[in-house]
Amino acid sequence: SQSFFLTNNGAASINWSLGVSSPLFTVTPGGGTLAASGGGTAVTVILTALANTLTVGSYTNNLSFTNQNDTVVQIRPVVIVVQPVVANGGFETGDFSYWTEGGNFGYCSVVSSPTYAHSGSYGAEMGPYLSLGFLSQNLNTTPGRIYLFSWWLDSPDGQSPNEFSAAWNGTNLVDLVNMGATGWTNFQYFVTATANSTAIQFGFRDDPTYLGFDDVSVTLVPSPTFQGVTRASSGLNLSWNTQPGLAYQVQYTTNLTTPNWINLGAAITATNSSVSELDTNALTTSHQRFYRLQMLP
Numbered sequence: 001s002q003s004f005f006l007t008n009n010g011a012a013s014i015n016w017s018l019g020v021s022s023p024l025f026t027v028t029p030g031g032g033t034l035a036a037s038g039g040g041t042a043v044t045v046i047l048t049a050l051a052n053t054l055t056v057g058s059y060t061n062n063l064s065f066t067n068q069n070d071t072v073v074q075i076r077p078v079v080i081v082v083q084p085v086v087a088n089g090g091f092e093t094g095d096f097s098y099w100t101e102g103g104n105f106g107y108c109s110v111v112s113s114p115t116y117a118h119s120g121s122y123g124a125e126m127g128p129y130l131s132l133g134f135l136s137q138n139l140n141t142t143p144g145r146i147y148l149f150s151w152w153l154d155s156p157d158g159q160s161p162n163e164f165s166a167a168w169n170g171t172n173l174v175d176l177v178n179m180g181a182t183g184w185t186n187f188q189y190f191v192t193a194t195a196n197s198t199a200i201q202f203g204f205r206d207d208p209t210y211l212g213f214d215d216v217s218v219t220l221v222p223s224p225t226f227q228g229v230t231r232a233s234s235g236l237n238l239s240w241n242t243q244p245g246l247a248y249q250v251q252y253t254t255n256l257t258t259p260n261w262i263n264l265g266a267a268i269t270a271t272n273s274s275v276s277e278l279d280t281n282a283l284t285t286s287h288q289r290f291y292r293l294q295m296l297p
Helices: 049-053
Strands: 002-008 014-020 025-028 031-034 039-047 057-067 072-082 100-103 108-111 123-126 133-140 146-154 162-168 171-177 185-192 197-206 211-220 226-232 235-241 247-253 274-279 290-296
Touching: 002 031, 002 057, 014 025, 031 039, 146 162, 162 185, 171 185, 197 211, 226 290, 247 274
Parallel strands: none
Antiparallel strands: 002 039, 014 031, 014 057, 025 039, 057 072, 100 133, 108 123, 123 211, 133 197, 146 185, 146 211, 162 171, 162 197, 226 235, 235 274, 247 290
């Protein structure tokens, strides 16, 4: 949130109103009266759920404060900055900034060689000898939310011994030993946060040469919302947005005062960005139904 404070230094009271340029936030209050000689009020700007759909970047919006007594307008900017969950996940700073180094971190560096950079100008060249070196970072996360954890790995020549591991919140997701020549490979895992801070850690070893490592990202999976409900001859057709690879369960109830929800068919695993399901009993078995969506871990 962000706060503004309005003050009336004049001898007469001022009626004021507020114009908002964006659906990305709400503002409270939206207008009122400032008492004479020092009357004031605080205005609070709060992000809406729509802000969660923004990609990484900076977004400038304006608030228009209008003095209704003389129609004078003052503009104040509201800047929304969306940062990646993983800082410097592509090593584009040219070094290991924001990462914590550990273990045997010899022969590890950030280089501009295209052999070790999957995208952008830089990538990590990782070649600890005899034992693992580690890169870790603590992320800001929301408990109970699902994230897509992704990175790119390259074993250019497949010489061994080598090893690579990745962990989310202390749990190993993968541990690869003596990989062959793989080329750049994308690893993706759906993971669930259990706390406001979550640790990610990668382990590396390549005795003869080096592994390439780049483009680490953790992306919040949006909560599913119904996009449309249409009536068909055989029932109600429900559609919603999805994340490919995740499973969704539609549930219904005929009475919101009871805690029991009933599964509408089996869970559906999404293969694209939207899914629909037909409730063939909606028009024949009850005079009302309420629906909700669950995203399954």
